[in-house]
Amino acid sequence: MPRRDPDILILILVALLITLLAIRVGNAATARTENFVVTAIDQVTADGLAQACEHYRAELARKWSGKLLAPWDSPALIEVTVDNSSGGGTTSIWIQAGRVTNIQGRWQGTRQKLIDDVVPHEVLHCVFLSALGTGNVPLWINEGVAVTAESPAERSRSTGRIIRALHTRPNPCFTMAELMSQVNYPQRADRVRLFYDQSHSLISFLLEKGGRPKLLNTIDAGIRSDKLLDGPLAAWQRTLAGAYGFRDIAHLQNDWLSWLRQGGQTNHCVGLRRLMWNWRQRSAAGPHWHQGQQCPT
Numbered sequence: 474m475p476r477r478d479p480d481i482l483i484l485i486l487v488a489l490l491i492t493l494l495a496i497r498v499g500n501a502a503t504a505r506t507e508n509f510v511v512t513a514i515d516q517v518t519a520d521g522l523a524q525a526c527e528h529y530r531a532e533l534a535r536k537w538s539g540k541l542l543a544p545w546d547s548p549a550l551i552e553v554t555v556d557n558s559s560g561g562g563t564t565s566i567w568i569q570a571g572r573v574t575n576i577q578g579r580w581q582g583t584r585q586k587l588i589d590d591v592v593p594h595e596v597l598h599c600v601f602l603s604a605l606g607t608g609n610v611p612l613w614i615n616e617g618v619a620v621t622a623e624s625p626a627e628r629s630r631s632t633g634r635i636i637r638a639l640h641t642r643p644n645p646c647f648t649m650a651e652l653m654s655q656v657n658y659p660q661r662a663d664r665v666r667l668f669y670d671q672s673h674s675l676i677s678f679l680l681e682k683g684g685r686p687k688l689l690n691t692i693d694a695g696i697r698s699d700k701l702l703d704g705p706l707a708a709w710q711r712t713l714a715g716a717y718g719f720r721d722i723a724h725l726q727n728d729w730l731s732w733l734r735q736g737g738q739t740n741h742c743v744g745l746r747r748l749m750w751n752w753r754q755r756s757a758a759g760p761h762w763h764q765g766q767q768c769p770t
């Protein structure tokens with residue numbers, strides 16, 4: 474048996490690793506549209522997701538601001554991993570002097586989850602902050618708004634979880650002050666989920682009370698409100714209560730709870746056209762988009 478030199482073995486392993494990485498990078502495909510550069514596992518996936526990003530960008534901008542967004546200065550760079558996870562992603566958005574200058578995202582999930590929930594959620598973050606021209610928005614508003622773009626099925630699950638949480642003793646829900654003062658995501662996974670669910674429920678409640686234009690105007694007023702007097706939390710609470718005619722934030726909380734008890738949110742629908750990507754029947758020419766049922770509102 475010839476003796477194998479350990480240094481040569483290490484070199485072989487390093488070479489193998491480099492080869493594997495090269496194969497992996499070589500297999501990844503990139504699709505470019507006007508506002509997105511999407512990298513994914515293959516060309517069909519990258520093309521389909523880039524189209525979905527552009528579709529949601531236009532659709533959500535129309536819904537939230539009543540007009541199309543101007544093209545960003547540079548396209549958003551999105552890396553997508555298709556896996557069996559429950560879906561999620563992070564999107565970093567840089568804004569200078571009211572303009573979005575750079576967007577980078579890393580999103581993952583099954584193909585269905587990406588199309589139904591992750592892409593619209595993350596794209597709404599981009600559209601929403603572009604329309605406001607600032608990232609200086611409380612976390613609960615930013616996430617609560619983004620969840621409204623997810624599928625009716627996911628939103629129903631979110632509502633179910635918050636109703637179950639409200640019936641749990643001791644009540645695990647955030648107080649209004651806790652929810653509205655969160656600057657970072659909670660550390661525990663169950664608290665993160667609850668934070669999203671409660672934020673989404675509260676935003677849905679405000680949307681039912683006054684619609685998107687009023688919510689956007691209120692958020693704009695909150696951004697510009699004087700926070701030196703008694704701090705950002707009090708300033709935001711004052712702005713919200715005043716805009717929606719509540720005596721104070723406790724009054725707002727009571728109304729939100731009554732609305733939930735009456736099942737208000739279960740009737741709420743984002744009204745987005747439901748697009749389903751039929752992965753099985755896609756042709757060599759690219760993915761097929763199928764328009765599903767229109768939401769009733």
Ligand SMILES: [Zn+2]
Nearest residue numbers: 594598616619
């Ligand atoms: Zn989000």
